[in-house]
Amino acid sequence: MNVVVLIKQVPDTTNVRIDRKTNNLVREGVPSVINPDCMHALELAAQLKEKHNATVYVITMGPPQAINALKDAISFGLDEAVLLSDRAFAGADTLATTYTLYKGIKKIEEKIGKIDIVLAGRQAADGDTGQVGPGVATRLGYSLAAYVTSIEKIEKDEIILTRRLDRGYEKVRVKIPCVLTVTPELNEPRYASLPNLIRSLRYQPIVWNKDDINADPKKAGFFGSPTRVVNTNIPPARKGGDIISKNESPEIAAQKLLDELKKFESIRLIEGLRVLVGDKK
Ligand SMILES: Cc1cc2nc3c(=O)[nH]c(=O)nc-3n(C[C@H](O)[C@H](O)[C@H](O)COP(=O)(O)OP(=O)(O)OC[C@H]3O[C@@H](n4cnc5c(N)ncnc54)[C@H](O)[C@@H]3O)c2cc1C
CATH class of the missing domain: 1.20.5 (Single alpha-helices involved in coiled-coils or other helix-helix interfaces)
Structure with missing residues (x-):
């Protein structure tokens, strides 16, 4: 079984500032962490490795400092981590982000064979759209189960799982290959074992640029993004009752x-x- 986990590095703060000129988040000088929902995807990947002998790659698209998030992810006992980083990927909206991640997954496939399961967080703490998992599923042509809360059984070609709906839960069978976006209800992320912690400190993630993954610069980054953020507003503080x-x-x-x-x-x-x-x- 081959598994890819999508992780995103996000600012470790609730005090998010917006650059008024570009309407993008200000990331400079803000400490970063692995997006909280992605921690649950990493835990599931670690369990798949233990119980199903899965080969697990972690991947992120981001600036060079996202390497730290990948090293932390390796402490879950996973196999390899890949950073997709290139100026051509900057300024991406979710459409362009899913394109670059898709090209990265295809490149991993060249190394290890067909990817059976792609795991992602339900949503990112900063961007918060919840679109990346479904977008990657669409590009890969995989089935999708979003908001996964528990997994009952993993069979050769399908997974029986429960996912959260607006009001309640539903149990579904999902055909493999598939993309799952996971919620914090799914599991409790582990503390790294000492050997895994030491390996993660020494580990050097693989870094791929646009040429490595054969990405079309017109489909990636700013130029591949039909969305423009034209304005952002902070809602007025609520008055006390x-x-x-x-x-x-x-x-x-x-x-x-x-x-x-x-x-x-x-x-x-x-x-x-x-x-x-x-x-x-
Ligand atoms: C016009 C425009 C310009 C933008 N410019 C920039 C910019 O310059 N720099 C910038 O950082 N952001 C930029 N963004 C934001 C960026 O598009 C989103 O952060 C990104 O597409 C992910 O969307 P999200 O944060 O809503 O993730 P969600 O869809 O909420 O995330 C869900 C899950 O998808 C996975 N995921 C999300 N993002 C990544 C990733 N990068 N790598 C791997 N897995 C991931 C994770 O598993 C995550 O838990 C821009 C957005 C727009 C609309």
């Missing part, structure tokens, strides 16, 4: 709370009636 003083007697406090709830309910009631009578105001 009214506070019922703790000095009020319980009866008065309860009455005030009830009055507030009634206001809320009546708004909901009016909204509901408007929907019923078809009033769009």
